[in-house]
Amino acid sequence: MDAKQMIEDRRSVNIFDPTRKIDDETLKNIINLAVNAPSAYNLQPWRIIVIKSDEAKERLFNLAFQQPKVKEAAINLLIVGNRYGWDASNTVWDEMLQSVGGNQEIVDTAKSGAAWVYGSSEEMQIKFAEANAGLLAMSIMYSAKALGIDSHPMNGFDFAGIHKEFGLGEHEAVVMNITLGYRNEAMPLHPRRPRRGFDEIAEVL
Secondary structure, eight states: OOHHHHHHHOOBOSOBOTTOOOOHHHHHHHHHHHTTSOOGGGOOOEEEEEEOSHHHHHHHHHHTTTOTHHHHSSEEEEEEEETTTTSTTOTHHHHHHHHTTTOHHHHHHHHHHHHHHHTSOHHHHHHHHHHHHHHHHHHHHHHHHHTTOEEEEEOOSOHHHHHHHTTOOTTEEEEEEEEEEOBOTTSOOOOOOOOOOHHHHOOOO
16 A cells, blocks of 8 residues: 555544454554654654553543543554653753764754743643644554554543543643544445645645
8 A cells, every 4th residue: 555545545433343453563563653753853742651451441431421432442542742842851862962973062952942942831832742742643543554454533532531540740731542443344434524625725825
């Protein structure tokens, strides 16, 4: 499957086959492919909470307005953004230092720039976390499709409840949940709804 075909074929699946599971190796392959997603300064300000057990699914189900796909999907991935991922504690800065041959001035300049932009306000911190984690989320869904696995992004849930239930830090923001699994082929897949194209959404200046 080429990239164009994969993008065209990916659908947000609402009804999964609960009998079909995703093994650990396949999940790791999806994530390890997806982390090629871009991020600001390559800071990768994200983490993923893998909801796989029946007990964990039940906890999420009750905070996601009891949407059946949470339980039917093989796995749920809570995508979490780090609002403070730009600060000096991020170990990516150390990796950057190595990649520039130990030139501390380059790294310090990058750190200062990141702090000036992303640390300037709470709004910018939230945008930093959500925008970067959103790039990872889409990359996960395409990576899953490349391996024959369906997905559905969700943000219809109790954000504050999930933050508390799954022990997120004050610096973290839940961006979305992604259900992963295999479509229940006994149920019809409705035609894709129309998308607005270039002429409707683009402004050329």
